[in-house]
Amino acid sequence: MARHSILDRLNDTLRKETLEKARVMQFPPGQILFSAGQHCHGLPLVIGGRVKVQMTGVSGHSIVLYRMEADDICTLSIGCLMTGRAYRAEAVVEEGAEALMIPRGVFDRLMDQSAGFRLGIMESYGRRLDDLMLLVEEVAFRRMDKRLEEWLLSRAARGPVVITHQALAVELGTAREVVSRLLKELERRDMVKLSRGRIEVTGLLR
Template identity: 30%
Template sequence: MISELKDNYGYLFEDALLMEINSVGTFKEVPEGYQLMNIGDYIKSMPLLVSGAVKIMREDDNGDELLLYFIEKGDTCAMTLSCCMGQKKSEIRAVAETPTKLIMITVEKMSEWMGKYKSWQNFILQSYHDRMTELLEAIDTIAFLKMDERLFKYLKDKAMVNHDDIINVTHQNIAFDLHTSRVVISRLLKNLENEGKITLHRNSIRILQI
């Protein structure tokens, strides 16, 4: 685990902190679609992503989901930290977008390292900043972009986190993520294909303009 830690976090953390993470962290490897956190859960630890990507979702009163943002290797989720430190129930759902490797850090160590390591403090504060920026971007997307623009941005974001211009996803799953209907998504995807931005295949989409 120490080699993967150094590859992904060596430029951020000093050797002493890396060794502590290696000593006390719990390594997990999860498949695509694995639910790491659910709404209403009490969170006891925070993830450091070693590889893969995780999507963060919100849910309305009717149980419909909305994609907020992705976290990738070298990242953590500041909203997880907020739940941990405040001993509050989670207000988000975290699902592995791809096969993912991560290291779980307990709340006790997170708090201890805030005072012990300046690099850890900077990392957590930067994570808050990054996630807030992404939340504002998500709000802007919903408020100011038309659904076809939201859809194309969503497709490009998924392509980037998967590091592949081919996305294996159904029209229904896209509709769930964007909080709309499958019929609307199917129609807009066909429009994007006619515009030369994507190519549609059975349960997959190739992005032509990234």
Template identity: 30%
Template sequence: MLSELQEAFGFLFEKELIDEIASTGTLKKVSAGEKIIEIGDYVTGMPLLISGAIKILREDDDGDELLLYFLERGDTCAMTLNCCLGQTRSEIRAVAESDTTFVMVPISKMEEWTGKYKSWRNFVFESYHSRLSEMLETIDALAFLNMDQRLMRYLRDKAKINGDENIQSTHQQIAYDLHTSRVVISRLLKKLELDGRISLQRNQIKVIDL
């Protein structure tokens, strides 16, 4: 675990903090599509991503999901941090976008390190800022972008997060993430293909316009 932490977070944290994370954290590996945190769960730790990607989702009263943002290597989830420090139930669902490895840090250490390590304190504050900015972008997209613009933004984000212009996803899954219907997504994907911005294959979308 130590070498993986050093590679993912060595540019952010001093060696002493890396050593403490390795000695107190729990290494976890999950497969693509696996739930990591469920809405309503009590969160007892904060994830530090070593590899892979996680998508963070909200759910409305009807059970429909909306994608808030993605987490990738070197990130953590500010929403999770907030639940940990406030000892409240999770208001988000975290699902592995791809095969993912992360270290779960216990609550007690998070508070201790905030006072002990300036690098940890800066990391926490920067994480809050980054996640807030991403949520504001999501709100702006809902308020100001047409669905075809939202869809293209979503496809580019997925391609970037996964490091692959070929996206393995069904039309229904995309519809869930964007809080719309499969019929709408299928129609807009066909339009984007006709415009030369994507190429459609079975359960795969190639993003041309990156």
């Protein structure tokens, strides 16, 4: 069990009850937690690993909306659980994840009886809202070349970035060709070295 979990905010009784009624599940990388059109079967509280949430437009293009990490509750699932609507997005495990699947009854009870849990949930919601607002601004107003450079820099700290142009296009919500061309241009300017499925950042400065 992870440290600093939102579950630590529960008192012993509630925590015990929760751990009894909720299942801890392991998800290998690549596993789909849920996909668009599906209905919600329980509330995932991410304990470890990383899960990306992405959505696909009618055009068939996808974009990564945000990521969930330790201590994040899946706010999308809350919405779907409450209203009975289907998911609009898809959640894919990136780094082998561990999550606690909380049944609705237990969630309601925790919301009712633990101020700490409530606060955790509200914080999670706040982060999501913030992430999405920032994303709207990015997509609507910022230039793709700058966004690409920024994305690369944010991942380049520990060695070469292992990702295909297609996947990178989904990260940025653009087309693969656009990414390929921008990367080629960066390579011409000696800012990156490209090889199949791999980008080495050599000369990008923040």
